[in-house]
Amino acid sequence: MSVGKKILGLIALLLMLALWASYFYVFKENRDGQLGGAFDSTAWCGTPPASDAVLLGKDQLTLRITNTVRGEFMLSGAVVVSERTFNRYDLGRNELRLRLEPLQWSFGVTPxxxxxxxxxxxxxxxxxxxxxxxxxxxxxxxxxxxRATDFPFDTYRYGYKPVLYYLKGNERIDLRFKNITTLMEMSNTFTPVQKYNRVDYINERNAMIRDEDYKAYGAHECAFSVERKGSFKVIVLLLLLVLCLPLLHVFYRDEPGIDFLATLVSIGAIRVLLVGPMKDFQLYTIDFLFAGVIILVGTVSLIKAMRANSRRELALKSGSSW
Known part of the structure; x- marks a missing residue:
């Protein structure tokens, strides 16, 4: 056996070991269809969540933040206004409004x-x-x-201070709600991590950091970092390693045309599974890896096909069987 075939066989063996190790890791992390624990994808900040706000008639604002596959974050929620607050600010006639004041996300930048x-x-x-x-x-x-295009290493930061208010002529009147809760309910692939001060939230090495930047956020200020779970990154790695199987078949086969078609189909399926169909031709970083695999498999397949065709023509000219 040639040295090249021995190296190729060693690579194939390592690939099989990595595939099975990744598979058993993901299988172990599975919890009734969830990656990890049931509450690994949820978090909250502000006033502890309470389901009795409506029953008790307290002033309470509850924000609920969810996400989509494409890295879009959606906000919904509800507000409960007590009779005292309703009458005090005449909210029967004055329209209640909500604004989100963004927290500073970079030193030297004021939102x-x-x-x-x-x-x-x-x-x-x-x-x-x-x-x-x-x-x-x-x-x-x-x-x-x-940036969603950094998938699967994309991380996101959310930091806002919610304020309820109404307009009285040209004057903006802020309402002081004591009970404000923000619930982060992320999908199975994300883990939200609460940040408690400006330094942790911004997460930059900068000479502009001052002592006051280590001061804890206020009761109504909410800051999170949302990161991909390690188990999900292993799933992405597992699927990418599966793409190596047609590539290895290409090196072993004399005429590997079918492996090129298999690579195209598998990449299309994996891409749709991970990030969905392409939208407005937005390319993710992982798309360049997919393109590299397609080009590599196509190049090797074409070179082998040309060599096989040359051998066939030489065999016909010499009159021997190919």
Missing amino acids: MFLEQVKVQPLSRNLASANKSAYAELEPRPIGVQG
């Missing part, structure tokens, strides 16, 4: 643009025992710091 979230009309229930009014927030995407 200027606020996110406005529409609050549905309050549903009055002041005649009941809890003496409160209730309204849902209109779901909408919100801005986060991060």
Whole structure:
């Protein structure tokens, strides 16, 4: 056996070991269809979540943040207004509004643009025992710091201070709610990590860091870093290693045309599974890896096909069987 075949056989053996090791790791991490524990993808900040806010008639704002496969973050939630607050600010006539004031995401940069979230009309229930009014927030995407194209190493940062207010003429009147809760309910592939001060949230080495940057965020300020789970990165690695199988077959076969077609089909399926179909020709970093695999398999297949064709022509000219 030639040295090249021995090296190729060793690579194939290592690939098989990596595939099975990754498979058993992911199998062990599976928890009824979830990667890791049931609460690894959820977190909260602010006032501890309470389901009795409506029953008790307290002033409470609850924000719920979810995500999509493409790295879009959606915000929804609800607000409960007590009878005292409702009457004090005359919210029957004044429209209740919500703004999200972004926290500083980089040293030397001061956020200027606020996110406005529409609050549905309050549903009055002041005649009941809890003496409160209730309204849902209109779901909408919100801005986060991060790039989805870095998949599967994409990380995102979310940091806002929610403030309820209403307009009285040209004057903006802020409402001081004591109970504000932000719930991060991420998909199975993400882990949210709460950040407690500006230094941890910004996560930059900078000479502009001051002592006050280590001060803890306020009760209503919420900052998270959202990262991919390690087990999900192993799944991506497992699928990428599977793509190496047709490549190895290409080196072993004399006429590997079918392996090139298998590579195209498998890459298309894996790409759709991981990040969905291409949208507006937006390329992810992983797409360049897919393209490299296609070019490599196609190049080797074509070279082998040309060599096989040359041997065939030489055999015909010499009159021997090929």
